[in-house]
Amino acid sequence: MQVALLTVGDEILAGDIENTNATWLARQLTERGVTVTRILTVPDDRGLIAETLRDWTAQFDAVVVTGGLGGTPDDVTMDAVADAVGVEMAVNDEAKTDVEATIAAYREQYPDLAERYPDLDLDVTQHASIPAGARPLLNTVGLSPGCVIGGVYVFPGIPEEMKAMFDAVAEEFGGSVVSETLYTDAPEGALTEQLRTARDEFGVAVGSYPSRGEPNRLKIVGEDAEAVAAATAWLREHVETVDR
Template structure:
């Protein structure tokens, strides 16, 4: 299973808010064996949201969109997703019933709070108010991190794939000196290899086959000046 993550918000693009949602989602998805192939941040513009969601839903098994939910003037994500899917926005009866059960009457709710793309499955917001939605592989979640995380956990079981095994070897050598060894790792063990320089060089070895990762890791450690306690 592969996925794209789309975060929406002018404040993200202006640097006033740190996008922790994408990082958290990627970690959870990766742990479940889902390959995240895109992370895209968009402004609060209906046209941009519609264009990107429409493109990504054709390419990926799932598209997760966070941010811009609610009834205020700049909360346009639902409208953008509806446009991408060729749906109208409609008041969702199930969302209204759930909100009423939570103690919100129609008089308490701002117009548009429960508007979702026609035919969508509502995702209830146990931490906030604005509901999320699922339709045609597109998952729409709130932007408030606590709300987003709680809502994602209600659908997390719908995301699955082949887990990737990963080991990291920390080496006290110049990155340029490791080029030949990295190439041999890739050729001989059928693993993906990432090289991350800093005070030391961190070589990350990954594969869906745990034995290949273990063999490649052992091979590299035997031929390198590793740092004690590498991880």
């Protein structure tokens, strides 16, 4: 399974926040055997988001989008997804019920909310609207729902909300990619021939990731578990490895 990750937000591009969502999702998907083929961050631009999704859904098995959900003017992700798949936005009954319950619980938890913020107006219709025909993904730790439609999975940008929503659909992602990791104190320049031989003889991908002050990491990746195991064993014999 090949998956692309699209993170949305002007604040990420400005460096105001770190893009921890992409790193976390890539790790989760890779651990499930998925091949993550693209990671891209785009601004809160409805047209650009839609254009990217139209291009990517034709290339990959699934696209995961995070960020840009909610009720503020810069929250355009859902509209862009609807544009990309050619449908209108529509209130989803299941999402509406969940949003109403979340708002009611919040107001019960903070009874002075209306007094403190008399202009507070949470538009249930807007929050509960997703692309027509999409499967809603309820937000168990926040307000705005996500959705799934046409191979596009839409999650909130708030990390806690995104993680909970991904966990609810994690079983829908899988693949045959496996990997092994070795560590060595040898400098990267001393490993060129060994890494090339392991790659060519066993038909695997071998990456070298130097780390200053720490052992260098070697990662062996492939779709044939036996080939990955054989390449790993060969490298253990020809590279001085260390435990970590």
